[in-house]
Amino acid sequence: MRLHPPGPLLIPHESTEECEIGGYTVPARTRTVVNIYAIARDEDNWEDPLNFDPDRFMGSNIDLKGRHFEYLPFGSGRRICPGLMLAMATVQFILGSVLHGFNWRLPGGQTIDDLDMSESFGLTVPKAVPLKLVPSPRLEPQIYVKSLSP
Numbered sequence: 001m002r003l004h005p006p007g008p009l010l011i012p013h014e015s016t017e018e019c020e021i022g023g024y025t026v027p028a029r030t031r032t033v034v035n036i037y038a039i040a041r042d043e044d045n046w047e048d049p050l051n052f053d054p055d056r057f058m059g060s061n062i063d064l065k066g067r068h069f070e071y072l073p074f075g076s077g078r079r080i081c082p083g084l085m086l087a088m089a090t091v092q093f094i095l096g097s098v099l100h101g102f103n104w105r106l107p108g109g110q111t112i113d114d115l116d117m118s119e120s121f122g123l124t125v126p127k128a129v130p131l132k133l134v135p136s137p138r139l140e141p142q143i144y145v146k147s148l149s150p
């Protein structure tokens, strides 16, 4: 959500009154587009910003609920994404399920250094090169059959 936010830009907003941001005067009724992708990769905000290191959040009070402006994958304020809780529950549930059910490896002897993490830009930022993985079951076979039967 920090390095690869699904939406790189927030929905355009309009300032209700004149204000100053980072030394710039923003007049009233100005359309603003917040580039959360750039903010989350700015080394003024993050140490070693391009390094994927989930541990950086351990012991930190930074969360994605719109209170910390260096990390806004769901926006902030009155127009913050109303699907935040559903989205996070769904992502964590799906990720937890596939990790619990399967071991995953890269095909053809690839290593993690061979992964191309570049993105194709647009309204959302999908991976430019689709991720290909080989799953293998890590649970007893009957567990998969049981969870599929009605």
Ligand code: HEM
Pocket (backbone or CB within 6 Å): 005, 006, 007, 009, 010, 011, 012, 072, 073, 074, 075, 076, 078, 079, 080, 081, 082, 083, 084, 086, 087, 088, 091
């Ligand atoms: C990982 C998944 C999601 C991400 C990263 C995400 C991100 C965002 C962002 C960045 C905004 C714009 C906030 C702003 O401009 O300040 C937004 C708005 C919105 N999102 Fe999401 N969203 C996700 C999932 C969902 C889901 C699951 C729903 C509904 C079930 C949803 C419904 C909405 C709606 C209705 C708005 C417009 C809110 C408004 O303008 O008042 N989103 N979302």
